[in-house]
Amino acid sequence: MAEKFQCYLYISPLYRVYKALNLDYQIFIKHINPVSVQESKLIVQPIIYEKHWVLLVGKLKEKVWKLYDSLPNPEHKHICHKVVSAI
Numbered sequence: 001m002a003e004k005f006q007c008y009l010y011i012s013p014l015y016r017v018y019k020a021l022n023l024d025y026q027i028f029i030k031h032i033n034p035v036s037v038q039e040s041k042l043i044v045q046p047i048i049y050e051k052h053w054v055l056l057v058g059k060l061k062e063k064v065w066k067l068y069d070s071l072p073n074p075e076h077k078h079i080c081h082k083v084v085s086a087i
Helices: 014-020 034-039 074-086
Strands: 008-010 040-048 052-059 064-069
Touching: 008 074, 052 074, 064 074
Parallel strands: 008 040
Antiparallel strands: 040 052, 052 064
C-alpha cells in the first residue's frame, strides 16, 4: 500500500516571510537536504501573494512545474517563475 503514495517535499509559505524579515527561517526548511530531495518525486509550494494564494507543484525528475490558481492572473505566474528560479 505504501507504494501508492509518493514522497514529496512541502515548503511552508512562511519560509519566505521569515527570510524577508531576517527571522530564523531554518525551522521551515531543515527537513530539506540532498537525500530528501533525491527521494522526493514532488515539491509542494504554496505561495501567498497579496491576499491570494496559489499552489506550485514541481515534478523534480521530469523538471515540470504546474501552477494551481483559482483566479488565473499573469502576475501570479510571474511570481511562480521567481520561486522556481530560487529553488
